[in-house]
Amino acid sequence: MTIFSYEEYNCHRRNIFVLMKLFVTNTRGEVDFINDVHKEKGNHLVKPLITLVIMAGILSFAFIIAISLGPVSIPFKETVLIVLNKFKLVPYDAFSDKQWTVIAEVRLPRVIVAGLVGASLAVSGVAMQGLFRNPLVEPGYIGVSSGAALGAVSAIFFGWSSLSPWFLPLSAFIGALFATAIILIVWRVTKQQHIAVLLLLGLGVNSFFSAMMNVMIAVSNNEQELRSIVYWLQGGLEARTWNHVVMIVVPIILGSMALFFLGNHLNMMLLGEEQAKTSGLNTRRTRNIILTITSLITGSAVAVSGIIGFVGLIVPHILRLIIGPDHRLLLPASVLGGASFLILADVLSRMVLQPIILQVGVVSALIGAPLFIFLILKSYKGASL
Numbered sequence: 001m002t003i004f005s006y007e008e009y010n011c012h013r014r015n016i017f018v019l020m021k022l023f024v025t026n027t028r029g030e031v032d033f034i035n036d037v038h039k040e041k042g043n044h045l046v047k048p049l050i051t052l053v054i055m056a057g058i059l060s061f062a063f064i065i066a067i068s069l070g071p072v073s074i075p076f077k078e079t080v081l082i083v084l085n086k087f088k089l090v091p092y093d094a095f096s097d098k099q100w101t102v103i104a105e106v107r108l109p110r111v112i113v114a115g116l117v118g119a120s121l122a123v124s125g126v127a128m129q130g131l132f133r134n135p136l137v138e139p140g141y142i143g144v145s146s147g148a149a150l151g152a153v154s155a156i157f158f159g160w161s162s163l164s165p166w167f168l169p170l171s172a173f174i175g176a177l178f179a180t181a182i183i184l185i186v187w188r189v190t191k192q193q194h195i196a197v198l199l200l201l202g203l204g205v206n207s208f209f210s211a212m213m214n215v216m217i218a219v220s221n222n223e224q225e226l227r228s229i230v231y232w233l234q235g236g237l238e239a240r241t242w243n244h245v246v247m248i249v250v251p252i253i254l255g256s257m258a259l260f261f262l263g264n265h266l267n268m269m270l271l272g273e274e275q276a277k278t279s280g281l282n283t284r285r286t287r288n289i290i291l292t293i294t295s296l297i298t299g300s301a302v303a304v305s306g307i308i309g310f311v312g313l314i315v316p317h318i319l320r321l322i323i324g325p326d327h328r329l330l331l332p333a334s335v336l337g338g339a340s341f342l343i344l345a346d347v348l349s350r351m352v353l354q355p356i357i358l359q360v361g362v363v364s365a366l367i368g369a370p371l372f373i374f375l376i377l378k379s380y381k382g383a384s385l
Contacts, residue, residue, distance in 0.1 A: 048333070059343075067079050072102050113248070118338040120298060121298065122337055123334045125138045125313060126316040130269060131291070135320065142205075142291070144179060147299070148173065149233060151172045169247060172299070177296075183198065186201055233306060235359055235360060235364070236360055237346055237360050255297035260328075310372060311368070346363075348367075
């Protein structure tokens with residue numbers, strides 16, 4: 001048993017008191033530091049959340065504008081009430097049969113299809129750009145769009161589309177899945193896990209499918225058949241019905257929600273495959289899941305709209321400049337932004353050259369191409385400075 005003198009006891013008591021004081025002070029400092037971090041994170045999330053709210057408002061505005069405007073103009077108030085009545089939300093019957101037909105049976109399904117297609121293309125673009133760590137990539141680069149186009153062109157060329165209106169979108173969807181399966185199988189056989197190999201395979205498949213479509217166009221003897229092929233390849237939303245909405249709404253919504261849950265995985269993939277593996281991420285499984293989901297929702301979109309370019313490039317690029325690279329916010333923002341972009345492009349296609357209606361794919365390219373070139377030049381200019 002150790003016996004301390006009175007002086008030693010006081011000395012030990014002072015040392016313990018000093019250590020306790022230092023511990024409390026240090027603990028308070030850590031707590032303050034943690035609180036500061038949480039405050040900084042909270043402040044960091046304010047701008048993106050405000051942006052999401054604003055984008056939701058823009059989408060709502062674009063939705064009502066697109067349904068109201070056209071050769072037959074209908075006031076905004078009646079438009080909103082008819083839409084709410086269509087979904088059994090508000091009892092309202094003070095409208096004519098003509099107004100009901102124009103809004104509920106013609107414009108509403110077309111606008112919903114436009115929103116779903118735009119959302120799917122944009123969210124797929126964000127996922128593909130995060131996966132490839134390249135802001136100039138879109139789902140068409142891995143053969144999804146060309147596969148869907150080949151399926152649709154085959155349906156028109158061989159006359160399947162005349163048997164049932166469902167054969168055209170169904171053939172496009174099967175073509176998209178077929179193209180994705182070919183690329184993934186060949187990629188796996190090569191045993192080259194580098195992402196650049198996948199891009200090269202996609203470019204090769206795109207070229208091959210484009211050549212096959214050109215052969216079908218060249219040997220086509222039916223002028224109406226040729227016009228249908230070219231018309232579909234330009235991308236359009238004409239004569240879209242509730243059947244088209246039912247066809248794509250489930251795969252696009254479920255696929256987009258699945259990508260939302262993979263936002264943190266995409267953030268890790270931005271660090272590079274080796275760093276992501278070090279962090280415990282199964283990069284191969286994650287890559288295959290993301291490719292399958294993007295192929296599913298892109299194939300669904302292209303099946304009912306044809307090939308519409310630049311949505312998967314422009315919208316993610318702009319949103320990344322506004323919100324930042326965090327995919328947990330970028331993915332839902334791209335859904336809102338892509339839907340708004342294509343709905344407004346569809347409005348322009350119907351209103352600019354009345355009574356002539358442009359293809360929405362043409363309008364998207366006319367808007368997207370110059371804007372994309374401008375953003376690229378601005379980005380490189382900022383990088384050089």
